[in-house]
Amino acid sequence: MKGWTHASQGARMSVRRRFSWDQFSAVATLIPSLILLGVFVYGFIVWTGYVSLTNWNSFIPTFSFAGLQNYINVFGTFRFQSDLRNIVVFTALFIIGCLIVGMGLALLIDQRVRAEGLFRSIFIFPMAISFVVTGVIWSWILNPGTGVNLVLKAFGWKTLPSWFLSTTIVPNITLGQIQVGIPLALLAVLIAAVWQMSGFAMAVYLAGLRGISDDIKEAARIDGAGALRMFWSIILPQLRSTTTTIVIILSAASLKVFGLIYAMTGPGQEFVTDMPSLNMFQTTFQGDQFAQGAAIAIVLLLLLAVFIIPYLISTLRQDSSS
Amino acid sequence: MKFGNALKTGAALAIALSVTTAPLAFAAQQKGDLQIFSWWTGVASSKALRGIIHVFNEQYPGIKVTNDAVAGGAGSNAKAILASRMEAGNPPGTFQVHAGGGSLLSWVQAGDMQPLNSLYQSQGWYKAFPKSLLNLLTINGKIYAVPVDMQxxxxxxxxxxxxxxxxxxxxxxxxxxxxxxxxxxxxxxxxxxxxxxxxxxxxxxxxxxxxxxxxxxxxxxxxxxxxxxxxxxxxxxxxxxxxxxxxxxxxxxxxxxxxxxxxxxxxxxxxxxxxxxxxxxxxxxxxxxxxxxxxxxxxxxxxxxxxxVADVFGLPSKLTDKTPTLDFLKVLGSKKAQDVFNPLKGTFSPRLDSNAKLYDAYSREAMQSYKRDKLVxxxxxxxxxxxxxxxxxxxxxxxxxxxxxxxxxxxxxxxxxxxxxx
The missing domain is CATH 3.40.190.10 (Periplasmic binding protein-like II)
Structure with missing residues (x-):
């Protein structure tokens, strides 16, 4: 009895010692990245927020307090109002497009096709290409004078689409200085963006599909569920958390989209394909209006936060409940 | 064993020291360093820049030149990097900027540039370049940059x-x-x-x-x-x-x-x-x-x-050692260097005495217009x-x-x- 107590005490002590050593080494390994993150991410966010409230709009650094004047100026421009319309339209359609195409591809591949690995690779390959390359290639394909329009012409199409050069906005409701609706030019950019990123949605969905237990599907089948019924009532609900993950990651990619637009269309005529990131870059580094550029950056950050914060809250809640 | 380790460490240290002191000893003979900041990364322009650095090093062999060229659309990336370096009080030896009231004027207004009137005086450049060009580089009677090419x-x-x-x-x-x-x-x-x-x-x-x-x-x-x-x-x-x-x-x-x-x-x-x-x-x-x-x-x-449209170079005022930059600007404005640089780059020399024979039919005609006409x-x-x-x-x-x-x-x-x- 005595021996047992002793041994257990010894074990407990060694556990405690090891635990504190673990803790120490964990903290020690985290410190460098915490410092780097603290300085280069959060520190600079705070700095950008500060700059956005100053009068620093030339090479002469003037840090006098400007209040919200930079934000008022930025929101008052035709360009930024167009940016907000474009980013909302682009993000919504980009996510919906990737989800539908990705799900479709995942379902097809999940049918235990032959050479599954080959198809998986083909669909996911575009992701390995940089957005700039995608932009250049698709700007050639969708150039109204060359590219795909020549094929359409050969098939006898009379009115050829002008793709990313179109300045039409549907449905075209005037609000403030701009027309609100879906700029048709953005659809051309969306084709390229969805082409590139739907492979990612496919891969995540495929993993999700493989994770659904066969028991549930078997049970549904025994209850007499058809393929469609099975999809709506069993597979889709089971993939809800997968969908959330895809939406969060794609929305982050969408909100900071830069290379694709820069290479493919630029801001576009009447800013039909402009994005806040592009505006921010040109305002800051070509116009030297640092405070206004910072204001755009902060608005962009807040837009991102709208997507990220609910996700963080939900994952934290899941962690604590499990 | 311990002794052996110490011996190894000592040997390694000695090698390391000999490796690091060799360039140090070399550097001691040099008169300084010069960073040249530009967006000349294209085939022709980088070749032209190397040409001018070569001419410079012939005349000033002691100065070590670093070519700090930054690639990207008409200098937009370079300008961003330059702005951050100037802001941090770490300017390059000299940098490319366009003549006129653009960035050059902004840098002057920010107090980051030093006037070059005495350099112009000593090199006789008031007569080497047309007055109408110098006007584009002059702010309140002070001239702030040396032109190297003309488009x-x-x-x-x-x-x-x-x-x-x-x-x-x-x-x-x-x-x-x-x-x-x-x-x-x-x-x-x-x-x-x-x-x-x-x-x-x-x-x-x-x-x-x-x-x-x-x-x-x-x-x-x-x-x-x-x-x-x-x-x-x-x-x-x-x-x-x-x-x-x-x-x-x-x-x-x-x-x-x-x-x-x-x-x-x-x-x-x-x-x-x-x-x-x-x-x-x-x-x-x-x-x-x-x-x-x-x-x-x-x-x-x-x-x-x-x-x-002219590329010009100036003297950043926050520079600690200004001599290498002034030496480089002397070469940059000289006939010899400009006659090497411009034919390679596809531009022409803004000097009034430049050699027209070095250029093709178009550039020769443009030179005539440049010397004769009003510049805007x-x-x-x-x-x-x-x-x-x-x-x-x-x-x-x-x-x-x-x-x-x-x-x-x-x-x-x-x-x-x-x-x-x-």
């Missing part, structure tokens, strides 16, 4: 065989332009090729239309903040610009400037308005003969005026307040499609108000 921004490039075929003369006035354009359009040829992917191309075109409409004196006043943008000439130029747009290709926002010049070379279009960097594209990429495969003329209404700046080529240029480009992006003259002119007025031009 022209008001050139109509045209296809000679197209003009010959339809018995047309290259337009010298807007009236002639529209007469020619009507004929060309009837024959299914695009009168004016336009590329506007970067949006600075339409700004360049408008800049030349404005110059041709209001004349060099008024134009100069507009660009230096001495005349308001509400004058009727601006509106007239905008109206002419809209009329011209009816004679351009419609896919301009998908094209880069080279593609517009390609349309001209192929005879699908008759003319293109572009700076004389287009000449290098015609001769090097398309292998055309100057005068036969492509022709050039001043843009309508601008004969006798030279739209100057070109909007969008680093010539005016960057904030104004950015607002100008934003207004142009809308104007080029919606053709709303009133809205465009009022956007320019407010751009000039919120971004002072002097």
């Amino acid at each position: 022209r921004g008001n050139v109509t490039w045209y296809n000679p065989s197209v003009f010959k075929k339809y018995h047309l003369a290259v337009p010298a006035s807007f009236q002639q332009f529209f007469a020619d354009a009507a004929v060309l359009k009837r024959h299914g040829i695009t009168p004016l090729a336009l590329a506007n992917h970067g949006n600075w191309e339409a700004t360049l075109l408008f800049s030349d239309v404005l110059l041709g409409t209001v004349g060099p004196v008024k134009y100069d006043q507009l660009l230096t903040g001495k005349a308001p943008w509400s004058i009727p000439g601006v509106q007239a130029a905008a109206n002419t610009f809209v009329r011209m747009m009816a004679y351009t290709n419609t896919d301009y926002s998908a094209l880069h400037w080279q593609q517009a010049d390609q349309l001209v070379a192929q005879g699908k279009a008759a003319m293109n308005v572009m700076g004389d960097w287009a000449q290098g594209y015609f001769t090097t990429a398309l292998h055309l003969k100057p005068g036969a495969g492509f022709g050039w003329a001043a843009t309508p209404g601008t004969r006798g005026v030279f739209g100057a 700046l070109v909007i969008g080529q680093g010539a005016v307040n960057p904030g104004f240029t950015n607002s100008f480009n934003n207004a142009m992006e809308i104007f080029v499609t919606n053709h709303n003259v009133k809205q465009f002119v009022s956007a320019l007025e407010s751009a000039a108000q919120s971004n002072p031009l002097s």
Whole structure:
């Protein structure tokens, strides 16, 4: 009895010692990245927020307090109002497009096709290409004078689409200085963006599909569920958390989209394909209006936060409940 | 064992020391370091830069030169990096900037540049460069930079065989332009090729239309903040610009400037308005003969005026050791260095005594115009307040499609108000 107590005490002590050593080494390994993150991410966010409230709009650094004047100026421009319309339209359609195409591809591949690995690779390959390359290639394909329009012409199409050069906005409701609706030019950019990123949605969905237990599907089948019924009532609900993950990651990619637009269309005529990131870059580094550029950056950050914060809250809640 | 380890460590240290002291000993003989900051990373321009560094090192072998060139669209990346370095009080030895009231003026106003009047005096440069060029580098009587090359921004490039075929003369006035354009359009040829992917191309075109409409004196006043943008000439130029747009290709926002010049070379279009960097594209990429495969003329209404785009280098005031930079600037402004640099880069030397034999037919003609004519700046080529240029480009992006003259002119007025031009 005595021996047992002793041994257990010894074990407990060694556990405690090891635990504190673990803790120490964990903290020690985290410190460098915490410092780097603290300085280069959060520190600079705070700095950008500060700059956005100053009068620093030339090479002469003037840090006098400007209040919200930079934000008022930025929101008052035709360009930024167009940016907000474009980013909302682009993000919504980009996510919906990737989800539908990705799900479709995942379902097809999940049918235990032959050479599954080959198809998986083909669909996911575009992701390995940089957005700039995608932009250049698709700007050639969708150039109204060359590219795909020549094929359409050969098939006898009379009115050829002008793709990313179109300045039409549907449905075209005037609000403030701009027309609100879906700029048709953005659809051309969306084709390229969805082409590139739907492979990612496919891969995540495929993993999700493989994770659904066969028991549930078997049970549904025994209850007499058809393929469609099975999809709506069993597979889709089971993939809800997968969908959330895809939406969060794609929305982050969408909100900071830069290379694709820069290479493919630029801001576009009447800013039909402009994005806040592009505006921010040109305002800051070509116009030297640092405070206004910072204001755009902060608005962009807040837009991102709208997507990220609910996700963080939900994952934290899941962690604590499990 | 322990002793052995110590021996190994000692040996390693000795090797490490000998490796590190060798360059140190070498550095001790040198007189200094010089970082040259530019956006010259293209094939021709980097070769030209290396050429000038070579000339410099022949005369100053003791100074170690670092070529700090940053790649990316017309220097936009380089300018961003430069801004952060200047801000941090760590300026390069010298840096590339455009002549005029753009970034150069901003740096001077920020107190980051040192005047070079005594250098000009000692090198005799007040006589080596034309007064009209020095005016573009002078602020309140102080001169702040040394020019190394010269390019022209008001050139109509045209296809000679197209003009010959339809018995047309290259337009010298807007009236002639529209007469020619009507004929060309009837024959299914695009009168004016336009590329506007970067949006600075339409700004360049408008800049030349404005110059041709209001004349060099008024134009100069507009660009230096001495005349308001509400004058009727601006509106007239905008109206002419809209009329011209009816004679351009419609896919301009998908094209880069080279593609517009390609349309001209192929005879699908008759003319293109572009700076004389287009000449290098015609001769090097398309292998055309100057005068036969492509022709050039001043843009309508601008004969006798030279739209100057010049790269210049200055002396950052926060530099701790200024001697290497001053030595480099001496070489940079010299005839010898400029005669090496410019033929390689495809530009010409802004010195009045430069050797014309080194250049081709186009550049020789441009040199004559440069020496004889009035120099003006070109909007969008680093010539005016960057904030104004950015607002100008934003207004142009809308104007080029919606053709709303009133809205465009009022956007320019407010751009000039919120971004002072002097």
